[in-house]
Amino acid sequence: MLWSCACVIPLLTLYLMGNMGPMSGVLHALPDDACSFNLTLRNFQPILSWEVKNRSIVPTHYTLSYTYMSKGEDMKTVPSCTNITRPSCDLTHEWGSTAEMYVTRVVGLRGDTELVSCSGTIFPDTDMSLExxxxxxxxxxxxxxxxxxxxxxxxxxxxxxxxxxxxxxxxxxxxxxxxxxxxxxxxxxxxxxxxxxxxxxxxxxxxxxxxxxxxxxxxxxxxxxxxxxxxxxxxxxxxxxx
CATH class of the missing domain: 2.60.40.10 (Immunoglobulins)
Known part of the structure; x- marks a missing residue:
């Protein structure tokens, strides 16, 4: 099931601003640089994949982080999905509740330069495709x-x-x-x-x-x-x- 992070609610925007802080030397994503996210339960493993809509932006590697909307904690980087070359992440050992709203952030880089940063909310109960x-x-x-x-x-x-x-x-x-x-x-x-x-x-x-x-x-x-x-x-x- 695909959805775009361009439709992130204002609450999420305020949350991310409060938890990420300012960044220097970063190319911030424009609205048309939004990502499409796809959460799929495959063989009981939740696989989150993403695609940068602006095809002119081609990162060489990605880092995924997330937090729980209900807990208001800092973003947590997924160790197995840090500086990865594939645009997907196996969250089997990270996500375990269909009733939780997950706040996600994907950073796409080329070398040491951040090309794009996409954020969104994911509610597995309704957003997860079931293979x-x-x-x-x-x-x-x-x-x-x-x-x-x-x-x-x-x-x-x-x-x-x-x-x-x-x-x-x-x-x-x-x-x-x-x-x-x-x-x-x-x-x-x-x-x-x-x-x-x-x-x-x-x-x-x-x-x-x-x-x-x-x-x-x-x-x-x-x-x-x-x-x-x-x-x-x-x-x-x-x-x-x-």
């Missing part, structure tokens, strides 16, 4: 095994719940134009190679399956491509989804 997990299906006579690929453990940040805490995975079963939904609540036990069984299906019938994490805004659903199989009438026969 569906990898999965495979195997069809039998009257049921389908949906084999989901989850991490061995779900990441957590000390004193925070984890961005996955309130996630619900929707498994859509499609056959003959009819869509049925199966909901799987994510918790500490939905890890590793996890199998969900869709039962009471009709033998000798085509079925397709898609999965997605249910977002707060249903207009932003990110479904996986359909995977299909034809159930066989013979007992014990199986056919891997394609």
């Amino acid at each position: 569906p997990p990898d999965f495979q299906i195997v069809g039998f006579v009257d049921h389908i095994n949906v084999m989901l690929k989850f991490p061995p453990t779900l990441p957590k940040v000390p004193d925070e719940e984890g961005l996955w805490r309130y996630l619900s995975l929707v498994i859509e079963e499609v056959s003959g134009g009819i869509v049925k939904q199966h909901n799987l609540k994510i918790n500490e036990n939905t890890v590793g190679d996890f199998t969900y069984v869709i039962n009471k299906l009709i033998p000798n019938t085509n079925y397709c399956v898609s999965v997605y994490f249910e977002p707060m805004d249903l207009r932003t659903i990110n479904r996986s491509p359909l995977k299909c199989t034809h159930l066989q009438p013979e007992q014990g026969s199986g056919r891997t989804g394609f």
Whole structure:
């Protein structure tokens, strides 16, 4: 989900002015130099990426810092995202609450010269794009095994719940134009190679399956491509989804 830091609210502007202080020898970003931010939960890892809208500004490396809007603390530089060459940062061990508003700042540099500084607010509950997990299906006579690929453990940040805490995975079963939904609540036990069984299906019938994490805004659903199989009438026969 993309959004521009050009729409930062006045409260954020005052906050940043009070916490960053004056800078000398810095090329301050103009309004049309704003960045677009994209927060994606990929394999339960929150990945923040950004893009400088003014294509004439090409930093060679970036530094990301952030703080919590609710706590009013100084900006904290992310050690693993300091002087990095890629325009993205893995915040798995930094961000762990969907209810928190994070104030972020990205500085783009070329050598020792700061070319651009972009700031914005990020609310994971509404701003985070949810990538569906990898999965495979195997069809039998009257049921389908949906084999989901989850991490061995779900990441957590000390004193925070984890961005996955309130996630619900929707498994859509499609056959003959009819869509049925199966909901799987994510918790500490939905890890590793996890199998969900869709039962009471009709033998000798085509079925397709898609999965997605249910977002707060249903207009932003990110479904996986359909995977299909034809159930066989013979007992014990199986056919891997394609």
